[in-house]
Amino acid sequence: MLKINDNYLKLPGSYLFSTIAKKVQAFTEANPDKKIIRLGIGDVTQPLSPAIITALHGAVDDMSKAETFHGYAPDLGYSFLREAIASNDYAARGCDIAADEIFISDGAKSDSGNIGDIFSVDNKIAVCDPVYPVYVDTNAMAGRTGDYLADQQKWSNVIYMPCTSETNFAPELPKETPDIIYLCFPNNPTGSTITKPELQKWVDYANEKEAVIIYDAAYEAYISEENVPHSIYECDGAKTCAIELRSFSKNAGFTGVRLGFTVIPKALKREGTTLHSLWARRHGTKFNGAPYIVQRAGEAVYSEAGKEQTKQLIAYYMNNAKVILEGLKEAGYTVSGGVNAPYIWLKTPDKMTSWEFFDNLLEKANVVGTPGSGFGPSGEGYFRLTAFGSYENTIAAVERIKKM
Amino acid sequence: MLKINDNYLKLPGSYLFSTIAKKVQAFTEANPDKKIIRLGIGDVTQPLSPAIITALHGAVDDMSKAETFHGYAPDLGYSFLREAIASNDYAARGCDIAADEIFISDGAKSDSGNIGDIFSVDNKIAVCDPVYPVYVDTNAMAGRTGDYLADQQKWSNVIYMPCTSETNFAPELPKETPDIIYLCFPNNPTGSTITKPELQKWVDYANEKEAVIIYDAAYEAYISEENVPHSIYECDGAKTCAIELRSFSKNAGFTGVRLGFTVIPKALKREGTTLHSLWARRHGTKFNGAPYIVQRAGEAVYSEAGKEQTKQLIAYYMNNAKVILEGLKEAGYTVSGGVNAPYIWLKTPDKMTSWEFFDNLLEKANVVGTPGSGFGPSGEGYFRLTAFGSYENTIAAVERIKKM
Numbered sequence: 070m071l072k073i074n075d076n077y078l079k080l081p082g083s084y085l086f087s088t089i090a091k092k093v094q095a096f097t098e099a100n101p102d103k104k105i106i107r108l109g110i111g112d113v114t115q116p117l118s119p120a121i122i123t124a125l126h127g128a129v130d131d132m133s134k135a136e137t138f139h140g141y142a143p144d145l146g147y148s149f150l151r152e153a154i155a156s157n158d159y160a161a162r163g164c165d166i167a168a169d170e171i172f173i174s175d176g177a178k179s180d181s182g183n184i185g186d187i188f189s190v191d192n193k194i195a196v197c198d199p200v201y202p203v204y205v206d207t208n209a210m211a212g213r214t215g216d217y218l219a220d221q222q223k224w225s226n227v228i229y230m231p232c233t234s235e236t237n238f239a240p241e242l243p244k245e246t247p248d249i250i251y252l253c254f255p256n257n258p259t260g261s262t263i264t265k266p267e268l269q270k271w272v273d274y275a276n277e278k279e280a281v282i283i284y285d286a287a288y289e290a291y292i293s294e295e296n297v298p299h300s301i302y303e304c305d306g307a308k309t310c311a312i313e314l315r316s317f318s319k320n321a322g323f324t325g326v327r328l329g330f331t332v333i334p335k336a337l338k339r340e341g342t343t344l345h346s347l348w349a350r351r352h353g354t355k356f357n358g359a360p361y362i363v364q365r366a367g368e369a370v371y372s373e374a375g376k377e378q379t380k381q382l383i384a385y386y387m388n389n390a391k392v393i394l395e396g397l398k399e400a401g402y403t404v405s406g407g408v409n410a411p412y413i414w415l416k417t418p419d420k421m422t423s424w425e426f427f428d429n430l431l432e433k434a435n436v437v438g439t440p441g442s443g444f445g446p447s448g449e450g451y452f453r454l455t456a457f458g459s460y461e462n463t464i465a466a467v468e469r470i471k472k473m
Numbered sequence: 474m475l476k477i478n479d480n481y482l483k484l485p486g487s488y489l490f491s492t493i494a495k496k497v498q499a500f501t502e503a504n505p506d507k508k509i510i511r512l513g514i515g516d517v518t519q520p521l522s523p524a525i526i527t528a529l530h531g532a533v534d535d536m537s538k539a540e541t542f543h544g545y546a547p548d549l550g551y552s553f554l555r556e557a558i559a560s561n562d563y564a565a566r567g568c569d570i571a572a573d574e575i576f577i578s579d580g581a582k583s584d585s586g587n588i589g590d591i592f593s594v595d596n597k598i599a600v601c602d603p604v605y606p607v608y609v610d611t612n613a614m615a616g617r618t619g620d621y622l623a624d625q626q627k628w629s630n631v632i633y634m635p636c637t638s639e640t641n642f643a644p645e646l647p648k649e650t651p652d653i654i655y656l657c658f659p660n661n662p663t664g665s666t667i668t669k670p671e672l673q674k675w676v677d678y679a680n681e682k683e684a685v686i687i688y689d690a691a692y693e694a695y696i697s698e699e700n701v702p703h704s705i706y707e708c709d710g711a712k713t714c715a716i717e718l719r720s721f722s723k724n725a726g727f728t729g730v731r732l733g734f735t736v737i738p739k740a741l742k743r744e745g746t747t748l749h750s751l752w753a754r755r756h757g758t759k760f761n762g763a764p765y766i767v768q769r770a771g772e773a774v775y776s777e778a779g780k781e782q783t784k785q786l787i788a789y790y791m792n793n794a795k796v797i798l799e800g801l802k803e804a805g806y807t808v809s810g811g812v813n814a815p816y817i818w819l820k821t822p823d824k825m826t827s828w829e830f831f832d833n834l835l836e837k838a839n840v841v842g843t844p845g846s847g848f849g850p851s852g853e854g855y856f857r858l859t860a861f862g863s864y865e866n867t868i869a870a871v872e873r874i875k876k877m
Contacts, residue, residue: 111543188478322544327763347478351614360764
């Protein structure tokens with residue numbers, strides 16, 4: 070008789086953004102005349118840049134002729150894209166990452182969930198609290214997190230590293246030693262960052278403990294300040310302890326195009342085995358490559374025109390971030406983030422819970438945000454707004470919030 | 474200290490097609506003047522059909538304008554594609570499958586590997602022997618297959634169902650009861666099929682044992698004979714025991730486009746839980762949808778023009794299959810498959826092993842095929858050729874083989 074993976078049954082409720090979608094749908098059905106503005110899920114709204122559109126059309130044309138048709142892609146990605154990444158994202162920042170240490174995928178969400186496949190179930194994870202839910206949920210599915218303690222909104226076998234106003238929204242080295250450490254900077258959901266010396270401490274710690282850091286740098290393109298590292302490989306020794314996840318979703322607007330990559334340096338070994346070889350095996354066995362046309366689009370992000378247009382796109386969203394940040398400050402909210410990240414993290418007013426504020430914002434301002442508590446217990450009393458809306462909607466949302 | 478998933482270390486050698494690629498590369502480097510013809514890996518060679526190219530360009534244009542831009546896709550796929558599949562692949566064949574029982578993905582390889590996530594490690598799998606290696610390797614990675622017995626080329630905890638000339642290349646009901654049964658018809662690698670009454674026996678057996686059948690129908694578009702089922706849901710009771718995997722790779726040439734889907738009927742429950750809900754949770758947590766432009770391309774496969782052009786594409790490859798089948802018969806080979814499938818399965822001559830024949834064919838005819846033993850111990854002494862080459866190359870390859 071087939072036995073299911075009963076770790077799935079331990080998962081509380083449904084995935085955060087599904088819950089939000091259902092609440093919004095119910096509100097819309099009850100109030101069909103209200104115009105909702107969505108500053109909740111981190112989905113972009115602006116079209117793909119011209120250089121990318123041109124590359125996509127060109128690649129589609131390649132697929133229309135036998136001479137230039139592309140079947141199965143190389144398992145780990147096309148060289149043209151891996152070389153462009155190695156050169157632009159790493160060599161240009163002084164990081165020594167080879168093209169064959171870069172694995173092209175269909176996005177950082179898949180990678181951040183699938184990376185756990187190459188680790189034993191018997192590892193203890195440490196996560197920031199609040200945290201992007203995918204890290205925890207996918208480990209729960211694998212049976213790595215113990216039991217869910219509903220009263221604490223925590224898993225029994227996870228090390229939580231609180232990131233609150235008291236810690237400047239950065240984690241502190243945990244007392245209990247973890248095996249796998251998830252770090253995300255610029256941070257989703259708080260929009261916070263840490264400096265290179267601060268990140269170096271984590272690298273040194275992971276090397277000392279023989280832990281592995283999963284470093285999610287999906288938002289690195291939004292960094293505007295000098296002292297914030299773009300890659301963990303800017304730190305000495307990171308190649309022996311860190312895996313870096315990157316995405317094209319947030320810099321180039323690929324949320325619906327699907328492209329990302331994971332870097333595993335060949336120097337990263339545990340129990341005598343290179344993690345690179347394990348991930349290569351997983352990629353080759355359970356994945357068949359990102360689409361050719363999408364990889365060509367990714368290459369175009371690194372063209373001169375693509376770089377310039379991507380910069381403009383990011384400036385557009387970061388202007389929205391400024392509008393939200395300043396507008397909320399004027400309205401008397403306590404806010405952070407929004408300087409090196411497209412996320413604004415605000416303290417809910419009047420001691421409202423995160424979900425109370427969600428309902429309040431939806432009903433009074435018809436604005437959708439994300440409850441901080443959905444990202445972990447230390448997110449309770451906080452709320453996330455994103456800068457990914459259109460400029461017009463962002464202005465309108467802030468005006469509505471001011472009037473609440 | 475991080476502990477790796479040491480199940481990976483049990484995997485013998487590298488993935489079959491990587492090994493072949495390395496052998497061919499070595500031969501090409503040593504013999505740069507030889508023109509290799511590849512009839513090995515099941516990769517298509519013909520360009521995408523005009524209706525699909527038009528749809529891709531249209532979808533790319535959608536992504537260039539804010540009003541028609543598409544960000545994150547619905548987790549489980551766009552309705553326009555799920556509805557087209559439900560109508561054309563199921564309702565049209567008398568199968569009662571709802572659109573929301575269809576999960577859109579980036580391909581059947583990913584799905585056939587990832588589906589194991591929703592099952593307990595404590596399940597015993599049964600596979601045909603020979604078999605598509607992904608089923609076994611992904612279960613080995615999950616720790617479900619026991620130890621690899623190199624002398625037998627088998628895993629200690631897998632039920633192998635030999636499919637040889639003695640069984641007409643079809644499996645027989647196993648003596649030991651499995652929990653998960655992998656079936657693939659039309660079969661990769663043998664090209665064999667079974668009739669609807671024969672498949673009904675498997676459905677009845679799975680329901681009786683409360684097992685689950687993973688039915689890989691990636692090659693259904695190649696069925697030319699009347700009595701061969703296109704979907705397992707043509708059988709009574711399949712909705713309570715079967716998951717069906719489908720691909721756009723082999724009908725519409727999407728190997729480099731990446732699109733597939735998995736059907737999990739809501740009636741399929743084990744241990745009181747619908748497998749549909751588990752897979753929906755996995756999809757929502759570890760996957761972010763197939764690209765919008767690719768899903769539009771999938772929709773175009775079901776347009777009137779798309780259906781007609783897809784039929785022509787399949788006819789093109791099936792003509793190749795006929796050329797290979799008849800050519801090899803003339804040359805005195807014992808061959809099967811190639812009638813309802815793009816694969817021709819031949820018995821190696823002169824008691825050569827599969828790899829000996831591989832080397833022989835590469836050296837003497839400069840043709841690349843796939844050693845049957847790469848698909849399992851009962852594949853030893855057999856060899857797979859595919860019909861996915863160009864017509865000209867297929868003719869040339871058969872001529873060369875005749876002269877060997």
